[in-house]
Amino acid sequence: MPERKVAVIAREVEPRLGTNYPAQYAENCKTREKRALGDQFALTQFGVNLTTLPPGCWSSLRHWHSNEDEFIHVLEGEITLIDDDGEHLLRPGMCAGFRAGIQNGHHLVNRSDRTAHYLEVGTRMANEDVVYSDIDMKASKRAGGAYVSSRKDGTPY
C-alpha cells in the first residue's frame, strides 16, 4: 500500500502537465495541470484531482464516459462547460455532474483571462471506454488503469 498521509494542502501536490492524447489532439490541453489528491490517501474507488486550466486551456477533448460517473466543483475562476446543449458558464461554488453512459459529450474551456481551478471526481471502474464526440477517437482502459487511444473502429493512431 502506498504511504497514506493524514491531510495535504492540495496546491502543494506535484502536478502532471498536459495529456496523453495523440500529438494532433494534445495542443489545447497542453497547459492543463492535474494534482491527484485521492491518491495521496491511497484511495482506490474514485479519483479526485485538483485541476488547473490557465487562460485558453481545455480540460479535455469533448467526451462522455461509458461506465464512470464524473463530478466537478469550481473553486476559482470561470469555466465554460460545453456539451450537446450549448455553453454554460460556471463560476466558483458551482458544480456539474456527468452520469455514466449519458451520451452527451462535455468538456470545460477557460475562455477567461484568469487561471481557473476546480475539483474533479471520477469513479475508478476496472473497465471503461471514453468516447470523443467531435473527432474519430475513443480511449479504453487497460489493466492497471492506463488508457489507450484509438480510432473509433479500434485502429491505432
Add this chain to the structure above:
Amino acid sequence: MPERKVAVIAREVEPRLGTNYPAQYAENCKTREKRALGDQFALTQFGVNLTTLPPGCWSSLRHWHSNEDEFIHVLEGEITLIDDDGEHLLRPGMCAGFRAGIQNGHHLVNRSDRTAHYLEVGTRMANEDVVYSDIDMKASKRAGGAYVSSRKDGTPY
C-alpha cells in the same frame, strides 16, 4: 431516472439538517447541514455533499468505513480532524482521505467561531458497515441505501 441538471450553485441546493443517529448521540451534530450535490445530476456511484458545520458542530461521531472510501476538501473556515493519532487542523484548500477498511476512526469538529464548509465524497457500495470508535454503535446499510444503527453486537437501540 431523476431529472438531471446541467450545473447548480452548490449553496442553493436544499440542505438536510442533523443526523439519523439515536437521540442520545445526535446532539453534537444537530446543526450540521448536508447538500447532496451528486444527486442533482443523478450520479449513483459516489455521493458528493457540500457539508456545513456551524461553530461547535461535529461532522459525525468518530467512525471508519468498512467498504467505502471517503474524501474531504475544505472550502471555507477551519476544521479539526480528529483520529486515533490526535488532532489535525485543516484550513481552506486542504484535503484528507479515508481509505475503506482502515480502522482509524475519524471525524471533523468545528472548534472555531466561524461556520465551515467542505466538500465530501464517498463511494456508494451496495453493502457497508460503519463502525463508531468511541461508543457502542455500528451502522449497516440496508437495501435502498438507508443506514440502520445498532449496538456493535447487533442489538437495536
